[in-house]
Amino acid sequence: GDSVTQMEGPVTLSEEACLTINCTYTATGYPSLFWYVQYPGEGLQLLLKATKADDKGSNKGFEATYRKETTSFHLEKGSVQVSDSAVYFCALSDLGSSASKIIFGSGTRLSIRP
Amino acid sequence: DGGITQSPKYLFRKEGQNVTLSCEQNLNHDAMYWYRQDPGQGLRLIYYSQIVNDFQKGDIAEGYSVSREKKESFPLTVTSAQKNPTAFYLCASSIDLDYSYEQYFGPGTRLTVT
Numbered sequence: 547g548d549s550v551t552q553m554e555g556p557v558t559l560s561e562e563a564c565l566t567i568n569c570t571y572t573a574t575g576y577p578s579l580f581w582y583v584q585y586p587g588e589g590l591q592l593l594l595k596a597t598k599a600d601d602k603g604s605n606k607g608f609e610a611t612y613r614k615e616t617t618s619f620h621l622e623k624g625s626v627q628v629s630d631s632a633v634y635f636c637a638l639s640d641l642g643s644s645a646s647k648i649i650f651g652s653g654t655r656l657s658i659r660p
Numbered sequence: 661d662g663g664i665t666q667s668p669k670y671l672f673r674k675e676g677q678n679v680t681l682s683c684e685q686n687l688n689h690d691a692m693y694w695y696r697q698d699p700g701q702g703l704r705l706i707y708y709s710q711i712v713n714d715f716q717k718g719d720i721a722e723g724y725s726v727s728r729e730k731k732e733s734f735p736l737t738v739t740s741a742q743k744n745p746t747a748f749y750l751c752a753s754s755i756d757l758d759y760s761y762e763q764y765f766g767p768g769t770r771l772t773v774t
Binding site for chain 1: 664666693700701702703705708718750752762763764765766767768
């Protein structure tokens, strides 16, 4: 079945460092890919998405490119801030499946030091 | 403002008691979802509903029940049959199942059963 694998955390960085959180997927169809963010004590928020190969999603300085050849959707940010500390979930949705739903990765906790 | 509300934020129950978690949305969304989140794990789908009076089991429905009598409301009951009920529960909604990739999440309810 479809699945999402993302790098294990926690990831700890200093403010203004570069961030990459790896995400790879397995899907039988043509999934859409997403990054969700969960701030402490809150629900998830959609951060960015890409619906087809080579699409780049971007929001709040974060970017991710849908790479079909490597089945990847890595999250990147050039300069992180303390306010970026959160748990980040990579996810996919295969609209071709019989029951459309989101499949989430296990989450990567990011902590940014001032 | 439109959104999803879950109440209460924290809930404590004794083992053997059923408990119902509230989820209300004013986004006029047709589809609603319940997820369970355990520490260090991704979200797991409990139940989802695409329309009033219709709902489907997700990946871990055992020990849970839902109802969808109104479009705005999708309460989840955690029954005494659920072996490990202590978890963080998240409710979400989307325009419909075809747009399940873009879900809006509530703030969550943390349930502790002792």
